[in-house]
Amino acid sequence: NHYFVNCIFRDNIAGGKGGAYYGNGASSGNISSEFTNSTFYNNSAGTGGSAVAYNTNRINPFPLVLRNCILWQNINEILKENTAVTTLSFSLINGSSAPAGTTDDNSLYNLDPNFVNPVNGDLRLQDCSPALNSGTAAGAPNMDIENNPRPSLGGYDMGAYESQSG
Secondary structure, three states, X not given: OEEEEOOEEEOOEEOOOOOOEEEEOOXXXXXXXXXXXXXXXXXXEOOOOOOEEEEEOOOOOOOEEEEOOEEEOOOOOEEEEEOOOEEEEXXXXXXXXXXXXXXXXXXXXXXXXXXXXXXXXXXXXXXOOOOOOOOOOOOOOOEOOOOOEOOEOOEOOOOXXXXXXX
16 A cells, blocks of 8 residues: 655656556556645656556556645646546646546646746745645645644645645
């Protein structure tokens, strides 16, 4: 099982699938992969799923879960193969919709997260970000990537950073 909390996946390149992460349970059995309050920015993959790719042939597979995450500037953000199941929960996605068959719970689409300075690696949220106070408390950590408390300013932010001013 793979659990990622308060992670930043930035500028990763894969020649195949899954620029930042590739979960392949097709031959090794059922895997569980969950990302919570993580940020995926500017990742690429030669054959799809530049942020994440998930593959399984299992009947009733565990889902790939993205909760309170931001996926931005990754081409073809999510790749699902075979019987893979994906659940998006309170996440912000650079695209007009989730992949077909994805369970979606209050995610945002095609809204710029307004990072402070993403080109130079500053993926904190500006005060005008739609990701501020737009996450869910369910499963969220009580600290962000810099050990700042969550929630702050009245709600849980999406992504690895919790804004401390507003």
